[in-house]
Amino acid sequence: MNITVIKIGGNVVDDANARTEFYAQLSAIRSAVILVHGGGKVATELSSKLGIPTTMIDGRRVTDAETLRVVTMVYAGLINKQLVAELQSHGINALGITGADGNILRAHKRTHAQHDYGFVGDIDSVNTELLSQLVQANLLPVIAPLTHDGSGQLLNTNADTIAAQVASALAQTFTVDVIYCFEKRGVLRNVEDESTLIPSLTLTEYSALKANGVVAQGMIPKLDNAFDAIARGVHSVRITKYTHLDGGTLLHKGESA
């Protein structure tokens, strides 16, 4: 069985037109699909309305108890169920879950020497058996970026990381491709210029671009995650715009190509 793990970011999640374009693209994919979604602006907006300060460290949200309540409501409730209801209307049998549901993603609370990120989880295990049962039943799992620790605690977990870890775990048994969908065409030589798309990238080429400072700072964690997934058996990773799921930048294991 071939499985495509697709991650959509906040810019797709927040924009009704982008979602509609994305669903049309999704319908064209012939393999089984698992969708992972990010958060978007709604959690920050809701926190602000409720008077809960949003603290970011190095682009990551610090998740205190109140913020965890907000992201649980927004990610697992509002965003996840809106995606599911809309996918259903496009004839796609979506089933929305978090990592707690069916024990799909077990994690532990991150400990960090300098910063306390709060209720943020690093993944320990993926329930690949249940995920494969769901896709074999022709369901499309839609995963919100939350995990749990097995002791009743939900944890906030980065959606890019979830996509990479789910794909790596499933790659032990299935042929797995990953698509990171966002608002740009792919990996660009010049982040200001969409015509500078790099259509294909091996780890060796990426290392050179990174050393030369060509790759934009914000792309580095995404690309590191992606090449890590490839090293762990994922067939390919594509970084592309939500309007072209077969375009963008294709990352692959260069040596055997």
Place this chain on the structure above:
Amino acid sequence: MNITVIKIGGNVVDDANARTEFYAQLSAIRSAVILVHGGGKVATELSSKLGIPTTMIDGRRVTDAETLRVVTMVYAGLINKQLVAELQSHGINALGITGADGNILRAHKRTHAQHDYGFVGDIDSVNTELLSQLVQANLLPVIAPLTHDGSGQLLNTNADTIAAQVASALAQTFTVDVIYCFEKRGVLRNVEDESTLIPSLTLTEYSALKANGVVAQGMIPKLDNAFDAIARGVHSVRITKYTHLDGGTLLHKGESA
């Protein structure tokens, strides 16, 4: 296969101690279980914090677009995922869903001659095939009180009604019992006096009590739902406190007893 459909109301959902007692009771049930939960006070509190007025008609929440966002966040996000994470910590493999997920509960927006209840759904169909697949995979589905119309619209739907309709639909294939769990011992002759529990009730007996005004006003929709489910093939319905899932008032089809 025997399936028990259990509904817990807001008084259980809102109270950490009540939830813990309930999980202990739940672990003792030998059949497959499907859990349906109500809303509790959190949605009203969140609406109030966000300045969204709560309007009730005959004890039912009027669900405008803003209120639908709030109940989606609270029911499908906060409450559903808290229940799932806690059940997981008790060794119960819970999977939290709404009626949109896996197209479990298809509904239509209610039309009412006098009142506009807003985004409130009346159920048209139950995906019994998927529900039975989930319980056969040893998962415990936890259903939040939301449905969808198949055209991308989520709808707010009463949890008692969901429990009755899910049970009735599954009763075509399986032996199904229902437990309505709340904060009182069961159906009481005198709502102020817990010692006046009615341990067992047939439809004939219920009709007499209703005619005499013995049954409390708030219990009538619940009991009507329950006897309707029994008429449609559900084996029994129990109305009881969350501390005694095998106690309370047992409703059954008197004629064949």
